[in-house]
Amino acid sequence: MRFTAVIFLLILAASCKSPEARYPVSQNSGSYIDESVERNKEMIAQEEDYIKKVMGENVDTEYLSSADGFWYYYNEKSTDSTNTRTPDFGDVVVFDYSISSIEGKSIYAKGEKPTQEYTMDKEKLFTGLRQGLKLMKEGETVTFLFPSHKAFGYYGDKEKIGSNTPITARVTLHEIKEEPNQEINN
Template identity: 70%
Template sequence: MRIALILLTILMLGACKSPEARYPVSQNSGSYIRESVERNRELVAAEEEYIKDLMEEDSATEYLVSNDGFWYYYNKRSTDSSNTEMPEFGDLVKFDYSLSTLDGEPIYEEGEKPTREYAVDQEELFSGLRQGLKLMKEGETVTFLFPSHKAYGYYGDKNKIGTNVPVKAKVTLHDINKNESKNED
């Protein structure tokens, strides 16, 4: 009986102890993140080099470089001197687009995707196309060359576009409806 009383006392004293922090069995030094960053840098550099090689081969086309990390050329440029408006935040634009691989293999052919209405910077759209639309004027058709991080990135579109696929997008901007409410503020 005496031994049971001693064990019970020891158990009670041990139970009153404050909880101790549990430490992970293995600790990461952040090497996974550093390795991932390095892989992504190499991927971006390889894609950009491939795009530059394609542009060199197509010397007849005048390519422009955007400040946002993609290249483009005009299929149809506006020659109307009164047509100077480009989409800005909140404007409603109507456009069509098709997507292909950089080698020209169709992913979404012209007419496969319906004409899209888009409130600039207020709706979901992959980043390259969102930025590219702001470089266009009404009635223009532009072909953009997007590295994968400016297109659908790591996740793809969960349909026809896989992981880390750079794309060529041919975009026609039909209409820009200016957001009048931003001028009233």
């Protein structure tokens, strides 16, 4: 009986061995990702060089560079000294826009896209337009030049804008409505 108990304890102890880590059969060095990053950097640099070339051909226009990696100019700038408010997180903005290629060929003409009501940073909107709206005041019209990674990126808009396409967007900001919670608290 003792012999059976000893064997049982040995089998029990052997079966309670802690699990060993499993290692991958093959390891990738990450070279594919590194190559992809390099390709994207080159593509962005080429797009930005092309945009700068187009801007250089337009000597009568005063282009401004944003800290977010795109360029813009004012078609209509507010001269009202009391109109200093730009949209904040949660504000609702009412705007319309048209989109064209960097060369000026219309993609979505004025009025083709309906007037938008957008809650700042709480709804989906392509990156460049979301960042551009934050620079605007009520009543202003601004033309933005976006590299593809600030526009619709690799996938395009699945309608008229293709993959990796830099665009120009002409935006008119009609109204900024304070976030509803802010109005109650004021």
